Amino acid sequence: MAIRFEKIVTGRFGNPEASTLAGYEAAGGYQAIRKILGKAEPKNVIELVKASGLRGRGGAGFPCGLKWSFVPQSLNPKYLAVNGDEGEPGTFKDRELMIRDPHQLIEGIVVACYAVGIAKAYVYIRGEFDAPWRAVERALGEAYAKGYLGENILGSGFGCDVYAHRGEGKRGHPRLKPPFPAVVGLYGKPTVINNVETLSNLPHIVNNGAEWFAGIGIDEKNTGTRMYCVSGHAARPGLYELPLGLTCEELIYEHAGGMRNGKALKAVIPGGASAPVLTAQEVREGKVRMDFDSLAKAGSMGGSGGVIVMDETACMVQAAGRLARFFEHESCGQCSVCREGTGWVSEIINRVEAGRGRADDLATLASIDPNMRGNTICVLSDACAMMFGAFLKKFHREFEAHVEQGRCPLGSPYPA
Ligand SMILES: Cc1cc2nc3c(=O)[nH]c(=O)nc-3n(C[C@H](O)[C@H](O)[C@H](O)COP(=O)(O)O)c2cc1C
Ligand code: SF4
Structure with a gap:
């Protein structure tokens, strides 16, 4: 099935000037806010974004316009929190959007604020992101100086x-x-939380229309493009903006250069650390497509767009152990099943990988899994359970072999 393709948010990435205000303006920037501010009814901008089908690119894939429509119009002040944390392992897109096209993000923020009636937005940038921070700060200064931000x-x-x-x-x-934050969020006030990539799409939707955006992608619920962050054993790992709905095999073999050194594909994590792993067989036989709904149907998720590709040499116990350490580290500790569960999962999997697995370790892991789901304040605990539950189920034989042989049967070094 041919899917229409056009780059949207990375369209100016080849133009280093685009990160400056003059370069952004020369490339058609700040036309979207000229088109709508004071001219379009804010509620019509919400309708436009709803009609475009734009879904959140931060992880959950929630429809953006619908999220905005939950904010009570009568309550003020309202805030926009821009999520530039990019915390999910395997994801490296928002930093590039902030560095290479910060005005696109700022224009998207103004569109969102206008639509929802927000007068203050905060861009939360991951502490380690020095270059994105400097790029956004500089762009904010330029935008204020030119009257694209501030009063009137x-x-x-x-x-x-x-x-x-x-x-x-x-x-x-x-x-x-x-x-929910839409009603009680930042400082106890209604707050919209949107991801950097989500917001970066908005100027294009305003400029080109909902129909144009919806025409890219596979169906009316999976529209536009995604920034697929391909890492791991692909021959050409990197950032690929491609339409929602191309197949996982097309992404790996046609765009990311196939497998490194001609090795066989073993597994793919299609949407960042929280997305359940898919086996090569599932990817191949299911012709799995990389849009939100196809990945959900395949038992995984589109998540944050982080596509981790693993070849036949990759140890699945080691991969699960690495990810388990991430969840253990990130647990904030408020919920006991998450605090204790992520710690135990990490300890057990890493012990199995190190060749010190005990006879009942795999049964213990399987028993921890359901307890970590659906019982906590946020979904970090669920995400950890989904991650190791999928590895354990789909690569059970490999886990067993580690315990039986007291070492990694693939000979992977520990710690790598
Ligand atoms: C544990 C956890 C970590 C998350 N990390 C991120 C993140 O790093 N960046 C991000 O944009 N969203 C992240 N999200 C999703 C955000 O909570 C939020 O839903 C998202 O930023 C909303 O934006 P969107 O609707 O535009 O995707 C995370 C969610 C959870 C539960
Ligand atoms: S589930 Fe969320 S809120 Fe609860 S301990 Fe884990 S990270 Fe904290």
Whole structure:
């Protein structure tokens, strides 16, 4: 099936000037806000984004316009929190959007603020992201100086302020929902939370229309492109902006150069650490497509767009152990099943990988899995369970062989 393809958010990546205000303007930038501020009804902008089918690129794939429509219009102030944390292992797209096209993000933020009636936006940038931080700070200065931010933008009567906030290494403290952030969020006020890539799509939707956007992708629920972050054993790992709905095999073999050194594909994690692993057989026989709904149907998820490709030499116990360490490290500790569960899972899997697995370790892992699902404040615990549950189920024989032989049957070094 031929899918229409056009680059959207990375369209200016080949143009280094595009990161400056002059370069962005010369490449057609800031036309979207000229088109709508003071001219279009904000509720019509929400309808436009709904009609485009744009879904969140941060992880959950929630429809963007629908999320905006949950914000009570009468409650003020309202905030926009821009998620530039890019915390999911395997994902490396938002940093590039912030470095290479920061004005695209800023224009997207103004579109979102106008649509929802927001006067203040905060861009949360991962603490380690020095270059993205500097790029966004510089672009904010340029945008303020030219009147694209602040009071009365372009004489439209609409104003909004955007602040960049750099992560300081403090622990996140998720809280129970409901109430959802759309009603009670930042400072107890209605808050929209959107990912950097999601927002970067908005100027293009405003400029080219909902139909144009919806025409890229596989169906009306999976529209536009994704920035697939291909890592691991592909011959050409890297960032590929491609339409939603191409197959996993097309992504690996036609775009990412196939497998490194001509080795056989063994497994793919299609959407960052939280997305359940797919076997090569599932990918091949199921002709798995890389859109939100196809991946959900295949028992995984599109998540953050991080595509981790593993060849026949990869040890699945080692891969699961690595990811388990990530979840253990990220657990904030508020929920006991997550705090204890992520720690135990990491300890057991890494012990099995190191050749010190005990006879009952695999049964213990299988018994921890259901307890970690559906019982916690946020979905980090579920994500950990989905991750190791899939590895354990789909590569059970490999786990057993580690325990039986007291070493990695593939001879993978430990720790790698
Ligand atoms: C444990 C956890 C980690 C997350 N990490 C990120 C992240 O690094 N970046 C991101 O944009 N969203 C992340 N999300 C999703 C955000 O909570 C939020 O849903 C998203 O930023 C919303 O934007 P979107 O609707 O535009 O995708 C994470 C969610 C969870 C539960
Ligand atoms: S599930 Fe884990 S990370 Fe999420 S709130 Fe509970 S302890 Fe914290």
